[in-house]
Amino acid sequence: MEVHAFLQVVFQDGAWKRVYAEAGRITYKASQEHASLEVVTSDADQRLRFRVSKGTKIIISGNSIHLPDGLR
Numbered sequence: 001m002e003v004h005a006f007l008q009v010v011f012q013d014g015a016w017k018r019v020y021a022e023a024g025r026i027t028y029k030a031s032q033e034h035a036s037l038e039v040v041t042s043d044a045d046q047r048l049r050f051r052v053s054k055g056t057k058i059i060i061s062g063n064s065i066h067l068p069d070g071l072r
Contacts, residue, residue, distance in 0.1 A: 005042035012036040030056040
């Protein structure tokens with residue numbers, strides 16, 4: 001997994017489902033193909049944009065986002 005500190009995460013409306021929250025971590029799962037996700041890095045210097053396939057899981061813990069390897 002890749003881990004990034006973030007300032008803001010923007011999920012495409014209707015394309016993601018919050019699966020569960022546990023011990024300060026929240027897991028989101030893409031509910032449709034080509035679901036988009038934008039991550040604004042903690043220094044607000046970069047905006048990382050991703051399109052993922054249905055079923056991809058993203059984990060948020062505090063201000064860190066955990067992304068599957070190879071996601072770009």
